[in-house]
Amino acid sequence: MSADILRVTGLSADYPRRKQSSRKDGPILKGIDFTLAEGQKLCIIGPNGCGKTTLLRALAGILPYQGSILLRSPGADGGWKERNTLTSREAATKIGLLSQLSQNPWPFTVRETVSLGRYARSTGLFPDSVQKKADSDAISGSMQACGIASISETPVTELSGGQLQRVFLSRALAQEPSILLLDEPTNHLDLRHQLDLLSHIDAWSAQGGRAVIGVFHDLNLASRFADAVILMEDGRAACSGPAKDVLRGEEINRVYGMDVARTIGELLQNW
Numbered sequence: 001m002s003a004d005i006l007r008v009t010g011l012s013a014d015y016p017r018r019k020q021s022s023r024k025d026g027p028i029l030k031g032i033d034f035t036l037a038e039g040q041k042l043c044i045i046g047p048n049g050c051g052k053t054t055l056l057r058a059l060a061g062i063l064p065y066q067g068s069i070l071l072r073s074p075g076a077d078g079g080w081k082e083r084n085t086l087t088s089r090e091a092a093t094k095i096g097l098l099s100q101l102s103q104n105p106w107p108f109t110v111r112e113t114v115s116l117g118r119y120a121r122s123t124g125l126f127p128d129s130v131q132k133k134a135d136s137d138a139i140s141g142s143m144q145a146c147g148i149a150s151i152s153e154t155p156v157t158e159l160s161g162g163q164l165q166r167v168f169l170s171r172a173l174a175q176e177p178s179i180l181l182l183d184e185p186t187n188h189l190d191l192r193h194q195l196d197l198l199s200h201i202d203a204w205s206a207q208g209g210r211a212v213i214g215v216f217h218d219l220n221l222a223s224r225f226a227d228a229v230i231l232m233e234d235g236r237a238a239c240s241g242p243a244k245d246v247l248r249g250e251e252i253n254r255v256y257g258m259d260v261a262r263t264i265g266e267l268l269q270n271w
């Protein structure tokens with residue numbers, strides 16, 4: 001059994017500017033508990049608006065939270081640190097986030113954009129000028145792994161959605177976090193690149209001291225990606241456990257309001 005690297009207890013979170021009238025049913029996240037072990041790939045699934053992205057944002061430190069997010073931190077404070085006590089640099093060495101694709105207004109090249117992932121580990125404002133070997137190795141390695149080495153000098157404003165998604169994944173990997181948060185990482189990717197990305201994440205997470213949490217809408221990809229699943233409903237975990245148990249269980253049919261396995265089977269039969 002692998003050691004835990006993340007322990008989440010009673011996690012609740014909300015958007016500070018959410019209208020008071022929308023808050024009558026409580027915060028968006030309503031007391032989530034889970035642990036993440038080294039090497040684990042945990043998938044978050046659930047219908048639109050159930051709070052998947054909000055959960056990733058709370059873990060990434062973009063949202064204030066109640067409850068506890070403990071990150072393994074060997075040698076310090078008994079080996080665990082509360083997420084909101086870390087400096088942003090410390091946090092960035094522990095957690096990397098690939099968010100849903102957003103426009104990047106800055107016409108940096110692909111390599112410069114990936115280099116930004118090294119910010120927390122460097123001493124300069126923009127690491128290109130002060131890159132050490134560890135930085136350039138991490139940048140080149142992650143660009144290679146994401147299949148973007150050949151476009152390293154292209155401005156990111158000239159890329160397709162799928163290319164840009166791979167650049168942002170490469171930036172998150174160059175950061176070398178112990179926990180990688182992926183928000184619908186296969187969006188914009190063609191089938192070949194979807195499978196390449198999942199294989200790459202498999203290899204990345206198997207390298208000791210690392211784990212991944214991914215949000216997926218495509219339940220086929222979720223089952224390819226995950227060894228554990230949390231099924232969310234209205235800000236809570238409706239159920240969680242080994243991927244096969246949750247994806248093939250009864251609760252998923254209730255939450256999605258359909259026979260999920262039969263629907264996927266019927267869709268595949270159309271091939």
Ligand SMILES: Nc1ncnc2c1ncn2[C@@H]1O[C@H](COP(=O)(O)OP(=O)(O)OP(=O)(O)O)[C@@H](O)[C@H]1O
Nearest residue numbers: 015017018028046047048049050051052053054055
């Ligand atoms: N910036 C925001 N301010 C206020 N409310 C928000 C904000 N972002 C999301 N919400 C609300 O939080 C709830 C959960 O949204 P979230 O994006 O976490 O859901 P999700 O499960 O990721 O949805 P989807 O599957 O559609 O991506 C929704 O009711 C949404 O309206």
